[in-house]
Amino acid sequence: MKTTYLIFLFLLASCLNLLAQDTTAYQLQRNKINAMLAERSARFGQYDESLNARTGIFGFQTKRDIKNSNEILRQIAINDNNIFTELKVLLDYKDLQFQEVKTNIDHSQVRIDSYKKTIRDLQVKNEELLTYNQKIGKNADYLQLFLALFVVSTAVCIFIIYRKNKAMKAKEPSSEIKVL
Secondary structure, eight states: OOOHHHHHHHHHHHHHHHHHHHHHHHHHHHHHHHHHHHHHHHHHHHHHHHHHHHOOOGGGOHHHHHHHHHHHHHHHHHHHHHHHHHHHEEEEHHHHHHHHHHHHHHHHHHHHHHHHHHHHHHHHHHHHHHHHHHHHHHHHHHHHHHHHHHHHHHHHHHHHHHHHHHHHHSOOOOOOOOOO
């Protein structure tokens, strides 16, 4: 019995450990995405600054300013693609967790239904055994009654036979031969 409890506790600890690992991986993925979003915001700030940068003659933008703005915009687009990729991984974690929960619910429901069926079967069997026990009890009562009647009638018959036998011996003449 103790071994069963120990095995159960070990399996429970393993499941909790796996759940904690999934939660940790999910949190790490969220932190990674949040860091990427912060980087995107910083680059977008750089992009705004580069759009306002005018290093040309008479305050115009130069080719270099426009290339710099385009490069920052390209890095923002690359970062956005990376964010989308990481968001997909995060959604996959969520889908996996959802599937796990659904599977656990389905498994639990199957177990609950099995328990209900077992309880119903045991209740039916219990009713059958109670009915059988009552029949056996009545049969045992009848058997005891018949046995008691048999013993009493046998005793009465033996007593009657004994009395008749004694009465016949008393009426019977002596069969002794008398010699004169």
